[in-house]
Amino acid sequence: MGLKGKLISETEIKGCKDLFHEMFCEKPHHLPNVVPQTIQAVDLHEGDWGTIGSVVNWNYTIEGDEKVVKVIIDEINKEKRLVTFKAFEGHLIEEYKAFKATIHIENEGDNNLAIWTIEYEKQNEDIPEPFSYLQLATNLTKDVDTHHVNQFFSKMGLKSVLCVKIEMKANKDVFHDVFTNKPHHVSTMSPLHVQGFDLLEGDIGTVGSKICWTYTLDGEKKISKQILEAIDHEKKVLILREFEGDVTDKYDSFKATLHNRNKRRNRFG
Known part of the structure; x- marks a missing residue:
């Protein structure tokens, strides 16, 4: 050299x-x-x-x-x-x-x-x-x-917020509709990650309804029970709060917000 x-x-x-x-x-x-x-x-x-x-x-x-x-x-x-x-x-x-x-x-x-x-x-x-x-x-x-x-x-500390942004190609209205009104279709779309969905209380796509997910994380089968806490169809926002299941074994509170917003391209985070 x-x-x-x-x-x-x-x-x-x-x-x-x-x-x-x-x-x-x-x-x-x-x-x-x-x-x-x-x-x-x-x-x-x-x-x-x-x-x-x-x-x-x-x-x-x-x-x-x-x-x-x-x-x-x-x-x-x-x-x-x-x-x-x-x-x-x-x-x-x-x-x-x-x-x-x-x-x-x-x-x-x-x-x-x-x-x-x-x-x-x-x-x-x-x-x-x-x-x-x-x-x-x-x-x-x-x-x-x-x-x-x-x-x-x-x-x-014990409390925190994590956020992830992912670019998507799908129509934002269709995407929001799947998780709000047709969550029982998710297991068909992503069977490796989500194996089942059950409505426990109320009606699908309504605030206050309770749902149960069966999913796989890190190779292990898990269960998540959530209450639909808020919906904003105009802003394409969905908020789900855990109340029972594997997640609540580790976390006193756990809330997930799915938000589809426009920023040059359709993104949610």
């Missing part, structure tokens, strides 16, 4: 992209608390955290060896959630004349990709390509993202 080269890795992250950028740009000194097995210390030598030109010393472990590197923050781009570290002193410089690592985040549809780019120049041909550093960066990405996801769920 010659003396000069570039390595790139892409890792999808589930946590907040702004928190991820903040960790590496403004709060890298928090990393030893998040990934102590990899980063043992991050100390500011010059300047201020999160500013171009600041000098930071990193103590880290790679392939079982403890190392030290001193870097300067070469570039920051808040919009692209980008930060570039340029090494100028420490173990890295013993092997590489130049070593620069950039982390930024790109959107790919509904996904966020954390992208590491390592640009380097080896001291000589006997020095290996820095694949181990690319792997270290990838592992850091996964560990930091897991930390943020766990923090998110721990802050949610």
Whole structure:
């Protein structure tokens, strides 16, 4: 590959992209608390955290060896959630004349990709390509993202709201009608997931009616008993509240809202 080269890795992250950028740009000194097995210390030598030109010393472990590197923050781009570290002193410089690592985040549809780019120049041909550093960066990405996801769920507490948006091609009126007035057809449409439907009380498609679903989740047969709590035909909204069954064994309250709305395309969430 010659003396000069570039390595790139892409890792999808589930946590907040702004928190991820903040960790590496403004709060890298928090990393030893998040990934102590990899980063043992991050100390500011010059300047201020999160500013171009600041000098930071990193103590880290790679392939079982403890190392030290001193870097300067070469570039920051808040919009692209980008930060570039340029090494100028420490173990890295013993092997590489130049070593620069950039982390930024790109959107790919509904996904966020954390992208590491390592640009380097080896001291000589006997020095290996820095694949181990690319792997270290990838592992850091996964560990930091897991930390943020766990923090998110721990802050949610006992009560929370989850929302999912799915693009659909079907007519929104027909879709709303199936779940409101013809839920007994769902088992025919999706037999792998829903095996049965029974009306327990009231009339189908009326507020206050009680229904029972037999379904499969994670390979196990389940039962869900719900009361139809609200219907809005104009907004295509349906609200179902659990009152008995497998779901109530784990949750004190559980309510599902199906909402079909227009946003360029028909979507529900």
